[in-house]
Amino acid sequence: MEWKPEGHTTPRKGGGGMAFWLWIALAVAAAAIVAAMFSQIKVRVRYSRSGKLDQLVVIVQALFGLFRYQILLPSIVIRGWNVVYREQREGGLPGKEKDAKAKRMLGRRTVRRYIRAYRTVLVSTKQFKRWARRTLKKVECTRWRLDFRVGTGDAASTAVLTGLLWAVSGCATGVADRLISLRASPHGEVTPNYSSPEFTVVWEADFRIRLGTAIAAFFKLGISTVRIGRAIRAWRSWLTPPSEGLS
Numbered sequence: 140m141e142w143k144p145e146g147h148t149t150p151r152k153g154g155g156g157m158a159f160w161l162w163i164a165l166a167v168a169a170a171a172i173v174a175a176m177f178s179q180i181k182v183r184v185r186y187s188r189s190g191k192l193d194q195l196v197v198i199v200q201a202l203f204g205l206f207r208y209q210i211l212l213p214s215i216v217i218r219g220w221n222v223v224y225r226e227q228r229e230g231g232l233p234g235k236e237k238d239a240k241a242k243r244m245l246g247r248r249t250v251r252r253y254i255r256a257y258r259t260v261l262v263s264t265k266q267f268k269r270w271a272r273r274t275l276k277k278v279e280c281t282r283w284r285l286d287f288r289v290g291t292g293d294a295a296s297t298a299v300l301t302g303l304l305w306a307v308s309g310c311a312t313g314v315a316d317r318l319i320s321l322r323a324s325p326h327g328e329v330t331p332n333y334s335s336p337e338f339t340v341v342w343e344a345d346f347r348i349r350l351g352t353a354i355a356a357f358f359k360l361g362i363s364t365v366r367i368g369r370a371i372r373a374w375r376s377w378l379t380p381p382s383e384g385l386s
Contacts (some may be wrong), residue, residue: 176351186342221246243381259373263366274356282345283325290332301331
């Protein structure tokens with residue numbers, strides 16, 4: 140039998156190993172958070188109109204592609220003062236993807252609701268317009284293309300309309316460069332169709348912003364808000380889409 144001094148206790152084994160793995164886990168978590176903050180939120184937009192058919196596709200990717208969300212409006216129809224469109228949403232985080240379809244109507248009541256929400260945000264937030272301008276400038280556009288194909292059936296009027304659309308294309312690019320950071324050379328063309336009436340437009344653009352930059356911008360918005368309750372209700376109303384089949 141081995142003699143042990145009085146009060147002597149055998150040290151526990153495994154405590155140091157658990158602490159080591161805990162520090163490893165914390166380091167990995169911290170590295171993942173830092174990497175996520177430097178990751179890009181990427182948004183791809185494509186709008187096309189051919190004849191009376193409009194289509195809009197918006198694809199959002201984040202967290203190095205782990206998050207992917209797509210919004211598709213396969214048809215957009217104008218009926219009087221209302222805009223009726225079908226909406227398809229799909230995607231999300233892995234294992235939590237959701238699909239949804241709806242038919243919505245954007246009318247005067249919905250527009251008035253958006254206007255009221257915007258005015259509420261303005262009075263509830265200090266220097267909201269300044270914040271919006273600075274935040275938009277942090278959004279980078281890495282791809283910009285705007286194409287038209289137009290014809291009236293008459294050569295002279297088609298030529299005039301072609302020139303006007305070139306001016307429209309230049310103005311659109313100028314406005315985009317003023318609002319956001321245009322990192323790509325804009326492309327576009329206006330093709331006249333002298334043989335038959337036609338109007339086709341295709342707009343494609345890619346945008347990106349760092350996740351950390353977006354979070355910091357919304358944090359600044361939060362500390363600039365002076366009426367939290369009213370602002371939250373206004374943002375909720377602003378971000379709520381039109382009711383299904385109603386306005």
